[in-house]
Amino acid sequence: MDVNEDYGELSSIARQGSGSACRSIYGGFVKWCMGKNDDGSDSMPVQLVDESHWSDLVIIIAVVSSKQKETSSTSGMRDTVETSPLLQYRAQTVVPGRILKMEEAIKNRDFESFARLTCADSNQFHAVCLDTSPPIFYMNDTSHWIVSLVEKWNHSEGTPQVYSVPV
Known part of the structure; x- marks a missing residue:
């Protein structure tokens, strides 16, 4: 091929x-x-x-656990589609507008908008996971600690300096 x-x-x-x-x-x-x-x-x-396009943007991937996820992405998404009303709302109402804003932030290399949109989307993704029956918990204590640390840092600076997307 x-x-x-x-x-x-x-x-x-x-x-x-x-x-x-x-x-x-x-x-x-x-x-x-x-x-x-x-x-x-x-x-x-x-x-x-x-x-x-955005050569000064640095992405760091931190693996916080070597354990296999309790719920695979494939089965988790299947369960979410079947049981989460929040997923339908997200797909129909939130995501289309967020994608347009994200494309604009990328095009303009607007880190503040990019970071805020990325974090909001990650937070909502995890809310959808919790709205699934049975709930899916992808984040662990270390993930929660990193998100909290990033939020505190950004808050102390007044604008996003970094962003975190736990998966």
Whole structure:
């Protein structure tokens, strides 16, 4: 398969492991477009900007536990879709507007808006996890401590200096 020609096939393969993995096909900032087909065949990643667009943005990934998650992403999302009314509200009401604001923040390299939107989205994602039956707990004590530390730091500075997205 020619990687340069068949991003649809690569996207489909990547989504089998984790839906959002399809975004890793490109570098930079990538939007995962839902598509309209019931089978998800037209759900595709779209590169918004390449990795050189915001070259002074630094991303650090901290692995706070080597333990396997109690609930896998795939089964967790399946349970969430079946049981969380908050997910439906989020998908229909919150996410469309938030995506537009996020695209604008990325385009303009507006770190303050980017950080606030990212943290708000992460917080709401975890609220949806808690709204699932049975509730899903992806964050651990260390994750909570890091979020608290980041919030305190940003508050003391008056504007976001860093942001955290526990997953």
